Amino acid sequence: xxxxxxxxxxxxxxxxxxxxxxxxxxxxxxxxxxxxxxxxxxxxxxxxxxxxxxxxxxxxxxxxxxxxxxxxxxxxxxxxxxxxxxxxxxxxxxxxxxxxxxxxxxxxxxxxxxxxxxxxxxxxxxxxxxxxxxxxxxxxxxxxxxxxxxxxxxxxxxxxxxxxxxxxxxxxxxxxxxxxxxxxxxxxxxxxxxxxxxxxxxxxxxxxxxxxxxxxxxxxxxxxxxxxxxxxxxxxxxxxxxxxxxxxxxxxxxxxxxxxxxxxxxxxxxxxxxxxxxxxxxxxxxxxxxxxxxxxxxxxxxxxxxxxxxxxxxxxxxxxxxxxxxxxxxxxxxxxxxxxxxxxxxxxxxxxxxxxxxxxxxxxxxxxxxxxxxxxxxxxxxxxxxxxxxxxxxxxxxxxxxxxxxxxxxxxxxxxxxxxxxxxxxxxxxxxxxxxxxxxxxxxxxxxxxx
Numbered sequence: 001x002x003x004x005x006x007x008x009x010x011x012x013x014x015x016x017x018x019x020x021x022x023x024x025x026x027x028x029x030x031x032x033x034x035x036x037x038x039x040x041x042x043x044x045x046x047x048x049x050x051x052x053x054x055x056x057x058x059x060x061x062x063x064x065x066x067x068x069x070x071x072x073x074x075x076x077x078x079x080x081x082x083x084x085x086x087x088x089x090x091x092x093x094x095x096x097x098x099x100x101x102x103x104x105x106x107x108x109x110x111x112x113x114x115x116x117x118x119x120x121x122x123x124x125x126x127x128x129x130x131x132x133x134x135x136x137x138x139x140x141x142x143x144x145x146x147x148x149x150x151x152x153x154x155x156x157x158x159x160x161x162x163x164x165x166x167x168x169x170x171x172x173x174x175x176x177x178x179x180x181x182x183x184x185x186x187x188x189x190x191x192x193x194x195x196x197x198x199x200x201x202x203x204x205x206x207x208x209x210x211x212x213x214x215x216x217x218x219x220x221x222x223x224x225x226x227x228x229x230x231x232x233x234x235x236x237x238x239x240x241x242x243x244x245x246x247x248x249x250x251x252x253x254x255x256x257x258x259x260x261x262x263x264x265x266x267x268x269x270x271x272x273x274x275x276x277x278x279x280x281x282x283x284x285x286x287x288x289x290x291x292x293x294x295x296x297x298x299x300x301x302x303x304x305x306x307x308x309x310x311x312x313x314x315x316x317x318x319x320x321x322x323x324x325x326x327x328x329x330x331x332x333x334x335x336x337x338x339x340x341x342x343x344x345x346x347x348x349x350x351x352x353x354x355x356x357x358x359x360x361x362x363x364x365x366x367x368x369x370x371x372x373x374x375x376x377x378x379x380x381x382x383x384x385x386x387x388x389x390x391x392x393x394x395x396x397x398x399x400x401x402x403x404x405x406x407x408x409x410x411x412x413x414x415x416x417x418x419x420x421x422x423x424x425x426x427x428x429x430x431x432x433x434x435x436x437x438x439x440x441x442x443x444x445x446x447x448x449x450x451x
Contacts, residue, residue, distance in 0.1 A: 031135035032071035039064040045142040052145040061113040065128055068106045075101040081129040082111045090116045117181050121147050151242040152182040155250045158237055165255045169226035176217040176237055180209045190240040193220045197233050230258045288317035289382055291375055297388040304394050306359030309387055315346040321377050329371030333364040360391045
């Protein structure tokens, strides 16, 4: 019995020795370095302390680790790493350079960890790893809690249309993408895009943005001033929230390409040396006015409603212009009116729409009609447009014609029936009369005696 117990004890001691040898083979001997102090953003944390230290998402953590050797010899090629595990998308870590630790000397190493905005709010452990090229790895754990601020909205992205490159005098559109990383829902957010150097800006308002949610603004419209010099300009996006007490800004850039020809034309400088020409030159207003016609042909029903011919006037000049619309040819078949007016003032680089409303008279002849819309400015003819209208009968007229035709057919049928009845009566009377005459002749013959 004693022999069996002794044998069992020997086996257990052998297993323990094997385990120790494997551990030494896998991890090496002890490094002999102690961590005496760890600070996170000037807050002292303790190894595996139950109390957690709270930090916010998006915050940068400055890690200060103080170490010293507990050996009598120099610890060479020591490296310290700070790391937070537990996120699939981000590597939250930093490490020091290698250095030597001499006995009796205290060393402090600094590292920085950037907590991502998108990391989950939860409890984490800050791991401090101390190692060299061969010794066993020493790991120290510090409890943290990563939370978030009460109010925090971030500008995630800005999309410029057509792109970051835009020609002077043209429009630039921008859509701003926002995300709420705070604990509360935000209301009444103000989004502003400004190019301070050019003196232009645009604003949009967003009603609400829930926590951990994203939203895009409406398109912000900027007109790049004409004759803006070539170059790169800062475009600043600012979002204001929490009743205006909180703001966040981000700077982007746009490249402006100068429109030399348009700029020279506006200044009155010819873009090419002038040469004699026998061809008539178009007036300047034609080059600075664009006239677009929405509809050229419409169907008009006699005596009913009408149709609209929209005309868009775009003033590309540097000053406001007055345009006059004149309509001729409609009086032969109908009436016309212009809304809001046939005289329109268009501001520089703006567009206005005018509506020509045409209606056909009840007595108008059906068929294709034409009329002319003329646009003038400052006594100069800009464009004369020939428009068309197809005049058709109304449904009431068609029904009246059909009813008249039906009544005529009924009258004809009744007259025909009356004629047939009269003819039949005449024929009957004749037959009756001829029958009576025959009977009288027979009676006379019966009363006579022949000898």
